[in-house]
Amino acid sequence: MPRRPNFLNTLFLHFVFFSIKSITFFHLFGIIMIEPNKQIPDEEIIVQLQFGNDRTVDNALLYLHRRVYRKVVAFVKKYKGSDADGEDLFQDGMVALHKLARRGKLKRDTNVEAYLYTICRNIWYKQLKKRKETFALDENINSLPVEEVTLYSIMENEKKAAIDQLLSRLGESCKQLLVHYFYDRLKLKNVAELMGYASEQVAKNKKSECMKKLKTLVAENPSIKNIIS
Amino acid sequence: MLYRDPHIIDEYLTGRMTEEARIAFEKELQQDAELQTAVEERKVLIAVIDSLGDIEMKKRAKRIHQKAMVSTTRVRKVAFWKYAAAAVFVLLFAVSIWIYRQPASPADLYARHYEPYGLSFAIRNPASGQQLSQASTYYGNGDYQAAIPVFEGLLNQEISNKDQVRLALGICQMELSNDEGALNYFQLLIDNPSSPYFEQGLWYAALLSLRSANILTAKKYLNELIRDEDSFYFDDANELLNDLN
Numbered sequence: 001m002p003r004r005p006n007f008l009n010t011l012f013l014h015f016v017f018f019s020i021k022s023i024t025f026f027h028l029f030g031i032i033m034i035e036p037n038k039q040i041p042d043e044e045i046i047v048q049l050q051f052g053n054d055r056t057v058d059n060a061l062l063y064l065h066r067r068v069y070r071k072v073v074a075f076v077k078k079y080k081g082s083d084a085d086g087e088d089l090f091q092d093g094m095v096a097l098h099k100l101a102r103r104g105k106l107k108r109d110t111n112v113e114a115y116l117y118t119i120c121r122n123i124w125y126k127q128l129k130k131r132k133e134t135f136a137l138d139e140n141i142n143s144l145p146v147e148e149v150t151l152y153s154i155m156e157n158e159k160k161a162a163i164d165q166l167l168s169r170l171g172e173s174c175k176q177l178l179v180h181y182f183y184d185r186l187k188l189k190n191v192a193e194l195m196g197y198a199s200e201q202v203a204k205n206k207k208s209e210c211m212k213k214l215k216t217l218v219a220e221n222p223s224i225k226n227i228i229s
Numbered sequence: 230m231l232y233r234d235p236h237i238i239d240e241y242l243t244g245r246m247t248e249e250a251r252i253a254f255e256k257e258l259q260q261d262a263e264l265q266t267a268v269e270e271r272k273v274l275i276a277v278i279d280s281l282g283d284i285e286m287k288k289r290a291k292r293i294h295q296k297a298m299v300s301t302t303r304v305r306k307v308a309f310w311k312y313a314a315a316a317v318f319v320l321l322f323a324v325s326i327w328i329y330r331q332p333a334s335p336a337d338l339y340a341r342h343y344e345p346y347g348l349s350f351a352i353r354n355p356a357s358g359q360q361l362s363q364a365s366t367y368y369g370n371g372d373y374q375a376a377i378p379v380f381e382g383l384l385n386q387e388i389s390n391k392d393q394v395r396l397a398l399g400i401c402q403m404e405l406s407n408d409e410g411a412l413n414y415f416q417l418l419i420d421n422p423s424s425p426y427f428e429q430g431l432w433y434a435a436l437l438s439l440r441s442a443n444i445l446t447a448k449k450y451l452n453e454l455i456r457d458e459d460s461f462y463f464d465d466a467n468e469l470l471n472d473l474n
Binding site: 066099107 | 235236239244245273275276277278280282283284286287289291292293294347458461464
């Protein structure tokens with residue numbers, strides 16, 4: 001049998017390599033086991049957290065979860081915590097990061113993964129301090145940058161329950177509207193779109209009604225002021 | 230009177246006003262006691278909504294956590310012949326990669342891993358605060374030449390976050406290709422394992438060594454970093470070490 005010339009062998013190898021490279025094989029056969037873990041620039045994540053809708057915010061947080069969660073759990077376990085503590089702490093960290101972003105407190109050049117890790121570390125130090133646990137690196141708390149936000153994790157369970165109970169009387173649509181406007185810092189125009197109101201003016205009127213309702217509820221339950229202060 | 234409109238108070242309290250409107254509002258606020266009361270009342274309501282928002286967001290964070298934990302293990306059932314085809318293709322692909330893959334150069338690895346550290350200073354002392362803020366702005370804008378003298382001035386003052394300033398100076402020197410100057414600052418952090426910027430010192434010293442193709446020294450710093458599994462740079466250091474080996 002005649003031998004194939006060398007250059008044909010080389011050509012064949014090149015052909016195989018480039019054909020395989022050009023096929024997204026896993027998509028072709030529908031075998032997607034783990035979503036691709038591509039790197040997303042910090043600025044893009046910060047913009048999504050600050051201005052994005054629910055879906056894009058969740059995606060940004062999901063991305064950060066994949067990159068930082070394990071580190072946070074390892075840190076908590078090192079400092080007198082369990083896996084469950086780490087899980088809870090990381091969720092508090094996501095809440096705090098989202099809140100900071102929504103209020104425009106995150107600079108565009110922030111290393112967002114390191115920042116989220118620092119937030120979690122800070123919350124954990126505070127929790128340990130509250131439990132009167134001693135721990136190393138105490139003096140470093142002051143150099144951590146997340147003190148301007150009242151962190152959810154600091155709120156005790158009974159306080160959360162009291163707020164939940166009080167606001168359940170506000171009605172679902174009022175709750176949603178007020179959270180969109182005051183907490184998510186959405187524009188009235190976007191609130192109207194999300195809530196299915198005919199116009200921005202309708203959203204404004206609704207907001208006014210809901211705030212009156214809330215004012216009455218707070219007046220009937222003056223203890224709520226102590227809970228949130 | 231216009232300012233007592235609750236919607237305008239809301240805009241003020243949620244930072245939605247223009248700078249001009251905010252100044253006018255605050256001027257009115259100083260003189261109008263009724264407006265002050267109205268603002269205080271509104272603050273309480275907004276704080277309640279804030280707490281509610283936290284509770285709702287925590288529920289969302291829980292869902293995100295569950296989704297993240299599930300998606301890392303999700304596998305779809307596929308027919309045997311598809312597995313076989315996949316195996317053949319993967320094998321061919323791996324062989325091709327093995328044939329064609331060239332080890333990455335130190336310069337490539339450096340470019341892949343280096344980025345200036347994102348600094349965020351907590352300002353407590355008004356005297357040093359202004360300098361800190363000015364230096365941060367220079368740093369953030371990439372004007373490292375201008376940032377250096379301001380940061381150096383801060384080191385001579387009584388400030389709590391000197392190590393953060395040292396890290397910033399190291400990065401500035403690194404950006405200006407003054408390797409020796411950069412290493413001096415990183416070394417100060419490395420010499421103090423209780424410093425909150427100890428890990429950063431090791432990481433950037435490793436990258437600095439990598440940039441000057443000093444692989445052995447880079448490995449020394451990276452090995453130090455992977456001694457602590459909780460280190461923020463643990464994964465990055467491991468990956469870099471694997472690339473270097």
